[in-house]
Amino acid sequence: MTGRLIVVSNRVAPVDESKGTAGGLAIGMLAALRAAGGLWFGWSGRISTGAAATSPSVVEHAGITYATMDLTPQDCAGYYNGHANRTLWPLFHYRLHLTDYNRKDCATYLNVNRWFAEKLAPLLRPTDLVWVNDYHLIPLGEAMRARRLGNRIGFFLHTPFPSPPVLTALPNHAQMMRQLMAYDVIGFQTAVDLRAFRDYMRFEADGTIHTDGRVTAYGRTALAAAFPIGIDTEDFAALAAETGDSPKTQRLRTSLLHRDLIIGVDRLDYSKGLVERFCAYERFLELFQKRRSHVVLMQIAPSSRAEVPEYQEIRRTLERMAGHINGRFAEPEWVPIRYLNRSFTRRVLAGYYRTARIGLVTPLRDGMNLVAKEYVAAQNPEDPGMLVLSQFAGAAQELDSALIVNPFDTEGVAEAIEQALSMPLEERKERWEAMMDQLRRQDITAWRESFIATVAAAPYRAEPSWPKKKPLARSAF
Ligand code: ADQ
DSSP: OOSOEEEEEEEOOOSOGGGSOSOHHHHHHHHHHHHHTOEEEEEEEEEOSSSOOSSOEEEEETTEEEEEEEEOHHHIIIIIIIIIIIIIHHHHTTOGGGOOOOHHHHHHHHHHHHHHHHHHGGGOOTTOEEEEESGGGTTHHHHHHTTTOOOEEEEEOOSOOOOHHHHTTSTTHHHHHHHHTTSSEEEESSHHHHHHHHHIIIIISOOEEOTTSEEEETTEEEEEEEOOOOOOHHHHHHHHHHHTTSHHHHHHHHHHTTOEEEEEEOOBOGGGOHHHHHHHHHHHHHHOGGGTTTEEEEEEOOBOSTTSHHHHHHHHHHHHHHHHHHHHHOBTTBOSEEEEOSOOOHHHHHHHHHHOSEEEEOOSSBSOOHHHHHHHHTSOTTSOOEEEEETTBGGGGTOTTSEEEOTTOHHHHHHHHHHHHTOOHHHHHHHHHHHHHHHHHTOHHHHHHHHHHHHHTSOOOSSOSSOOOOOOOGGGO
16 A cells, blocks of 8 residues: 555544553554554544534644544434434344434435535545445545545445345435445445345346456446454453453452353444343243352443434333343342443453353344454453354354354343353363454454455546536535
């Protein structure tokens, strides 16, 4: 790669990663930006009090430029809480009954994307490679092409991509798919997502799938491929080895009184299958009575997207369920569920993962699920815990030595918990080694290098092949 790397994402990682709150993905991206001398552009996470900002706020830190925009309350409501998180997120996770589409939010989403393109354009040099991330920013590439930007632009979708019968429920599905085709490379998490995309292009858009992976539709050609995201495997394993006996981990272990720990770590989101997980745990306690008083489920689930009503609802449901299960089974000296509605640093999580006999990762749909990978990487090679993993997490395509479950099958998950608890050491080691081999091969560095190399190999478009649109005045939004 000869030019700079420009990362665009809805949220930009905190400038100070030393605080330990930056996730694995952010750390991986920061390493790439540092190597290429790059720029990270996106929403600041702040809401502007007055009129919309006219230019991004630009901060330089450790060789990286951060350019961030504040959103107006209306833009945040329509673009972020609205079309991105109440329409596209549930739709992409196959939750049609939660998918709430309206034209106003959709228009705001499009306008914010165009506005981002307008503000990003002056910061770009022709040789820069642009990497756009996730469902918030699908129209950005087309908006950049409309500004005659010929840069190589890749798009990576972190969520699942729904199959055509689900996707076509979106009233503007054809517009969205046409927008995607403005990118040079469209990256998905798994072969399943890629297949869904190709099926749409073939059967709904009358497109052509070429043998080299390129797709032609809407008069445009782009390369579509799967790039399963990884974690910083070696660093995470080292962190877990280091924190396995940290004072915080020891305090947790002491509190368990030799009981087996089952851990769940998820953003509080309905796609993560937390309600179904609590049901399965309750069923497990019913079916395997001998385990009562001998296991603890610790579910860590910090709130996310708290302004969206569906997220407030799931929070209430889980609080009720945890209370119900604890009320039903607890003994004076034992509580079956510890439910923690808060975040932890990577360090602390690494130690907790290592302590847990089971990592319980049972999303109803998930693009990849990095927690599953982090749990595996954190294990003690001499006595690894077991991952119980939903077949609907992208990670299940790679981690097929985990105990794979259907999260809708309450008894099946309950039995898998029991199987994991009674699994002999030799089998645990064997399965863990197979998973670790995969995590080492396909780590976050391999992921981002292969994505960047693929985008870099795309031809530079001196003249984008479709007409320029009129520049948009911010007041028109
Ligand atoms: P998420 O839906 O956020 O990501 P996930 O892949 O599990 O889900 O990543 C979450 C990250 O946040 C992990 O690194 C995890 O350690 C961290 N995290 C989770 N709970 C935490 C807590 N309580 N405290 C601190 N950290 C916590 C989206 C998609 C996924 C996809 C990723 C990356 O939904 O499918 O795997 O992007 O592409």
